[in-house]
Amino acid sequence: MAQTTGAADPEVDTVHLRPFTPADLEAAHALSMEVQWPHRPEDWRFVAALGAGVVAECRGQLVGTAHCWKWPDRRATLGMVIVAPPMQGRRIGAQMMRALLDDLAQFDVSLHATAEGRALYERLGFVALGEVRQHQGTARPAPLAAMTPGLRLRPLGRADVDRLVALDAAASGMARGEAVRALIADAQGIVLDRDGEPVGFSLLRRFGRGYAIGPVVAPDASGARALIAHWTSQCAGRFLRIDVEAGSGLGDWLEDQGLNRAGSVEMMTRGTPPRRGPASGLYALINQALG
Incomplete structure (x- = not known):
């Protein structure tokens, strides 16, 4: 799954993706705290154990996460999509999403999108259905x-x-x-x-x-x-x-x-x-x- 982005920005050129592993939990938790998510390490362990994910790394530092959960009826959900604030706006979220979606071609896929993420998901073929409060x-x-x-x-x-x-x-x-x-x-x-x-x-x-x-x-x-x-x-x-x-x-x-x-x-x-x-x-x- 490891890959390097092809953008011209030299900072983005240093970003590569690889599979999420249990060894990434501490850094992933720190990243979620950076964007003010409330998850505890125990909350991360629970969701990560049920699915699979990718991480984005830049110069040895974890700067992005995204996860998917596959269900037996050919349905899947996506979530825990985070990009470090200094790296946002550089298409890292799109790279991680495409890496996950490449493995979900035969699945009907659902997610819950923030207002900031909706445009990205629409470009990836997602359609809005309703609101969760x-x-x-x-x-x-x-x-x-x-x-x-x-x-x-x-x-x-x-x-x-x-x-x-x-x-x-x-x-x-x-x-x-x-x-x-x-x-x-x-x-x-x-x-x-x-x-x-x-x-x-x-x-x-x-x-x-x-x-x-x-x-x-x-x-x-x-x-x-x-x-x-x-x-x-x-x-x-x-x-x-x-x-x-x-x-x-x-x-x-x-x-x-x-x-x-x-x-x-x-x-x-x-x-x-x-x-x-x-x-x-x-x-x-x-x-x-x-x-």
């Missing part, structure tokens, strides 16, 4: 959320895992069972249950400055609010983050729980888009990298 802040205890009659919340059990993997696949449009199983092993979970059968769930994990909720899968908005309210109450007084579909209808309610809107990204796809979102049961992402 980041909410975060110091959580407040939530009042008991009303749910559809017949539903109840209960702790996640080991016997639930296969069913939750299936629920996530139907809601996200991607067979990303490996990621969901790894997340369940590392997170706390709550299940939305109907007559002993899981119909939704949400997970809480350590992330960045505090904790993150995601994914949230539910049959309706009231179920999603109940799943989220469980964690906002448990995490009251702590920093909490959640990334929700713009069409979820949860924005104002999340602000009432102390989770103010902190930004947004655009979901973009090259190829056939996955069928996902509140209509399919997905109310909140795992994160912006994995979807």
Whole structure:
């Protein structure tokens, strides 16, 4: 995968790409801190272990990263695309993206783009589909959320895992069972249950400055609010983050729980888009990298 850019700028001519390795985690974390991303080293290890990536090096220093995650249904996601601020504007991001996309010709590929990155992704054939909104802040205890009659919340059990993997696949449009199983092993979970059968769930994990909720899968908005309210109450007084579909209808309610809107990204796809979102049961992402 190693290659040298062909641009005329002599500084860019010193940049080459190679595969990401575990030995790059420390430098990648430092790079994400440089662009003020909240990821801890543990957050980097989690996402890197599930996929593959490339790094850009300049004169022996890591100046860029990009990762991809392949799922068995010929779908993939891209993320963790970072270029060191002094090197931005020199097409390094495009070089890394093309290196990853060369290996994904047979895949339908999704990503979440910042406003700054959208033009690059459009040039690479991605089409914008909808908005994802980041909410975060110091959580407040939530009042008991009303749910559809017949539903109840209960702790996640080991016997639930296969069913939750299936629920996530139907809601996200991607067979990303490996990621969901790894997340369940590392997170706390709550299940939305109907007559002993899981119909939704949400997970809480350590992330960045505090904790993150995601994914949230539910049959309706009231179920999603109940799943989220469980964690906002448990995490009251702590920093909490959640990334929700713009069409979820949860924005104002999340602000009432102390989770103010902190930004947004655009979901973009090259190829056939996955069928996902509140209509399919997905109310909140795992994160912006994995979807």
